[in-house]
Amino acid sequence: MKVSELAERSGLSVQTIKFYIREGLLPKGAATAATQAEYGEEHLERLRLIRALREVADLPVAAIKPVVAALDDDATPLHDKLGAAQYALGPHIEPPADDPEWRAARAEADRLIEEQGWRATPEAPSRDLLAQAFRALRGLGLPPSDSQLQPYLQAAAMLGEHDVGSLDTAAPGLMVRRQVVMTVLYEQILIALRRLAQEDASGRRFSEPQ
């Protein structure tokens, strides 16, 4: 298809598509003339993924680049490729330098992960995300207790197992794509459903009988 059709079907402008090609997010089309190129379904699929990462996950183009690189990487073993894609999705928190409260919160996060027996590299960005929440909770005088964390650990373990299990049928290239979608879009689904379930539980517990 021509770039104009690609634009129409992806819902993105020709200008945006050309920008993504310049930035290395999308491979060039096959040149058919000096100023024309032909694009395939794989271009459309890639653009739809980029659009979802931009619009739903609010990721900047710079963060999408390494995700796309993991998708196109055939040499790296699967687990490492999945890891590269997940880490690229962030969120990337800049740990404050020389902050003893931060160090304590990060140590607490690391300890919790180790207690679960979960294997994650020391560079996993989620360790800092966890540390940031722990530090804030301590600052608010509401340090996370075991009984508060327990259902969260349980939900996370169940979902992590389910998510990875649901990748298992696809071809390796597709699996990375699925994992990116899973990590980002099902995270939004989880956030939405938890808040809706909270509202329902609050209604059952606290609202006055009509």
Added chain:
Amino acid sequence: MKVSELAERSGLSVQTIKFYIREGLLPKGAATAATQAEYGEEHLERLRLIRALREVADLPVAAIKPVVAALDDDATPLHDKLGAAQYALGPHIEPPADDPEWRAARAEADRLIEEQGWRATPEAPSRDLLAQAFRALRGLGLPPSDSQLQPYLQAAAMLGEHDVGSLDTAAPGLMVRRQVVMTVLYEQILIALRRLAQEDASGRRFSEPQ
């Protein structure tokens, strides 16, 4: 305490504190002289909450205003107050006008919620968050199946029940504060733990034996 001490203990600048007072996020201190005021522990507590909402949840000041209003509201029944605070936390998605795919996704989200028997108002922002994820999944050719959603529904129901249950012991004013903290900070914890559990599951399933 003086504003300088409040600044030091909250980790915010005097300028920022004065800005929050002007914006109505923080009550004025008790005037002790023409240019001096006295602040209490309640000011410090409020500032720590605002800081967590700004830094961890990345909320703009405009979004924090209605959250604070719910905290200070003694007249509204508890369930409505909890709802007001939760809705104010967003995320606020602007549904696209005249988009049949959006309408279909939103109808699918509403149906799913109804099937659970969850009571949530039609204005709940999480309905749009869910619709946005559903629409993106359809665009990617990966529409959410029942078997994909089931564990998410189950996790959300468990956490919603737990979250609301853990508010139950505190005084009404404190409960809204706790709920804001719960909604925002435990959401970050959930996101982090799920990603870490994914990494662990992926390692067990896919990595090569060393």
